[in-house]
Amino acid sequence: MKVKFADLKTQYLSLKSEIDSAILGVIDELAFVGGKYPKKFEEDFKALYKVPECVSVANGTDAIYITLKMLGIGIGDEVITTASSWISTSETISQTGAKPVFVDIDEYYTIDPIKIESAITKKTKAIIPVHLYGQAADMESIMKIAKEHKLFVVEDCAQSHFSMLNGKYVGTFGDASTFSFYPGKNLGAYGDAGCILTSNSSLSNKFRMYANHGALKKHEHLMEGINSRLDGIQAAVLSVKLPHLSSWNLKRNNNAMIYNSLLKDLNSVQIPKVRANSFHSFHLYVIRVKERNELVSYLSSKGIETAIHYPTPLPLLPAYSHLNTDLSLIPNSIKHHKEIISLPMYPELDSTSIAYVVDCIKEFYKSK
Numbered sequence: 509m510k511v512k513f514a515d516l517k518t519q520y521l522s523l524k525s526e527i528d529s530a531i532l533g534v535i536d537e538l539a540f541v542g543g544k545y546p547k548k549f550e551e552d553f554k555a556l557y558k559v560p561e562c563v564s565v566a567n568g569t570d571a572i573y574i575t576l577k578m579l580g581i582g583i584g585d586e587v588i589t590t591a592s593s594w595i596s597t598s599e600t601i602s603q604t605g606a607k608p609v610f611v612d613i614d615e616y617y618t619i620d621p622i623k624i625e626s627a628i629t630k631k632t633k634a635i636i637p638v639h640l641y642g643q644a645a646d647m648e649s650i651m652k653i654a655k656e657h658k659l660f661v662v663e664d665c666a667q668s669h670f671s672m673l674n675g676k677y678v679g680t681f682g683d684a685s686t687f688s689f690y691p692g693k694n695l696g697a698y699g700d701a702g703c704i705l706t707s708n709s710s711l712s713n714k715f716r717m718y719a720n721h722g723a724l725k726k727h728e729h730l731m732e733g734i735n736s737r738l739d740g741i742q743a744a745v746l747s748v749k750l751p752h753l754s755s756w757n758l759k760r761n762n763n764a765m766i767y768n769s770l771l772k773d774l775n776s777v778q779i780p781k782v783r784a785n786s787f788h789s790f791h792l793y794v795i796r797v798k799e800r801n802e803l804v805s806y807l808s809s810k811g812i813e814t815a816i817h818y819p820t821p822l823p824l825l826p827a828y829s830h831l832n833t834d835l836s837l838i839p840n841s842i843k844h845h846k847e848i849i850s851l852p853m854y855p856e857l858d859s860t861s862i863a864y865v866v867d868c869i870k871e872f873y874k875s876k
């Protein structure tokens with residue numbers, strides 16, 4: 509038996525005629541960049557989130573960069589973020605000229621609010637929590653700290669479309685939130701795509717301007733900006749998929765619960781904890797084991813694809829050696845990245861495949 513890590517083909521086939529005609533429609537209208545398709549997607553996305561402003565951009569990395577830049581963050585500033593994320597979260601901080609300051613994770617694998625306090629200095633301007641793997645970060649505590657110290661909060665929602673905490677969508681707690689629609693994300697385009705949500709309309713105007721060469725009207729460049737717009741084809745694909753996102757998330761969550769129930773008696777495997785009063789959208793289903801590399805090769809020999817998100821905590825990457833981060837401050841992140849395996853996870857994954865994956869994990873531990 510073979511179990512793929514993800515399966516974008518099956519999802520495409522389930523919507524093929526709608527997606528094909530949406531793409532052909534964009535070509536027929538020559539609506540390639542900006543225009544009515546991105547506008548429609550923005551309207552639909554912000555309506556679902558009940559947030560006043562949505563600005564579509566070229567990808568999730570630009571979404572973070574544009575947000576930080578328009579919040580006025582730059583040289584001499586510090587931005588606090590988690591030691592456990594994809595490099596987009598921190599490289600965009602550096603792109604503004606500011607310095608990323610890495611903070612350890614809690615037992616839910618998101619930034620630990622208790623450790624944020626001690627990382628705050630006079631230079632700190634913002635906090636970027638990441639709702640990693642689809643799990644909500646502890647936003648109530650983070651917002652409290654941010655208010656106390658007058659810091660901006662930018663939520664990185666690249667892995668957490670429609671994840672919730674205390675009855676609220678993550679991405680609606682902070683000053684702005686950034687989304688990626690990279691093909692493999694819970695809501696994925698057929699190329700790069702992203703957006704920013706905010707309740708602040710003067711801020712969203714700045715985002716839109718900066719993403720479009722500093723102009724809201726053609727040839728009226730009020731500032732220098734960048735070119736980061738959503739393509740019509742990507743927007744049209746996203747509009748076809750958006751109505752299905754909730755049910756896809758429920759299927760992911762249900763698959764995670766099947767994994768959890770089958771794995772819970774296996775002492776060698778640490779299953780993901782879900783934060784209380786939250787909805788985890790399970791972009792990734794991540795277990796922790798001591799024998800990580802051995803188990804990865806064993807599963808691969810059984811036809812099971814796995815992945816590691818991510819092999820190295822951000823401060824340990826060569827790109828951040830110059831920061832000389834005190835590693836004694838990030839013990840949880842260091843341990844986490846040595847032990848994690850992302851198991852196959854996608855909405856269409858069936859329970860037979862999940863049972864097979866778990867059987868193989870059990871076989872591996874029997875032979876130990």
Ligand SMILES: *Cc1c(COP(=O)(O)O)cnc(C)c1O
Nearest residue numbers: 567568569594596597666688690
């Ligand atoms: C995917 C991702 C991004 C970046 O999104 P792109 O669209 O690939 O630029 C940012 N942060 C996190 C946590 C991600 O997983």
